[in-house]
Amino acid sequence: MGFKRLGIFLASLIGLCSINAHAMLVAYQDSFGIMGVNQAFHTELFLNYSLTPYFAVGERSIRFDTTDGIKQFFVPEADFLVHRWNQPESQANIYAGGGYGVESFQNQAQGVAMANVAVDWESRKYYLDTEFQSLLATDSKSYNSAKFRAGFAPYLAKFDELNTWFILQFETMPFVPNNPFLTPMVRLFYKNVLVEIGADFQGNWMFNYMIHI
Numbered sequence: 001m002g003f004k005r006l007g008i009f010l011a012s013l014i015g016l017c018s019i020n021a022h023a024m025l026v027a028y029q030d031s032f033g034i035m036g037v038n039q040a041f042h043t044e045l046f047l048n049y050s051l052t053p054y055f056a057v058g059e060r061s062i063r064f065d066t067t068d069g070i071k072q073f074f075v076p077e078a079d080f081l082v083h084r085w086n087q088p089e090s091q092a093n094i095y096a097g098g099g100y101g102v103e104s105f106q107n108q109a110q111g112v113a114m115a116n117v118a119v120d121w122e123s124r125k126y127y128l129d130t131e132f133q134s135l136l137a138t139d140s141k142s143y144n145s146a147k148f149r150a151g152f153a154p155y156l157a158k159f160d161e162l163n164t165w166f167i168l169q170f171e172t173m174p175f176v177p178n179n180p181f182l183t184p185m186v187r188l189f190y191k192n193v194l195v196e197i198g199a200d201f202q203g204n205w206m207f208n209y210m211i212h213i
Helices: 003-018
Strands: 032-039 042-052 055-066 069-086 090-105 108-123 126-137 142-152 163-172 181-190 193-199 205-212
Touching: 069 108, 163 193
Parallel strands: none
Antiparallel strands: 032 042, 032 205, 042 055, 055 069, 069 090, 090 108, 108 126, 126 142, 142 163, 163 181, 181 193, 193 205
16 A cells, blocks of 8 residues: 555544544544533533543533533543444444543532443444433432434545535433433534534524544
8 A cells, every 4th residue: 555545544544533523532642632512401511632542531511401400510531442343434433431520509519420331333424323421429319311313424525625414313311301302413524623503303502513633
């Protein structure tokens, strides 16, 4: 394989690994990740650093508008790429992570443990993703959520071109009013920057982003 073909292969591989905004708990070695989830009832800011292609450390800040009121969580975490399947036209990944931090509610603080698992499969044309997150506070209250996604690309683009995806997301958060949520969205991906824009069928807006540097 010549150097030009090797460069194209590596660029395509990095592009494929960077497409998945939500299950991307670990990226390429020595990369910094900035990921945000913004919804009317839920926001997250996730900062991490990939020490290796299989292990990352970071911090996650979460806000939920629960049936009891606004609750905030601040959790340092460690994340792992458990397994990856590379095929000629597709890739599948299993990620897992967890940490321990603080829940803040009505000027009171308590400890909270977090665990998450993400499984995805994608080709240049199709995309599937499943994610589970669990927060367990020291008062034994739990906050469990899940996301299921399916999407497709209306056209095939190269890594250095604008990639577009149409995605439908089903999300369940039993502790949030008006649960569950079904959200169609558009994903735009260009090199190391990804944004998602959509609104669920209840009129709740969504804006997500991811940057790797």
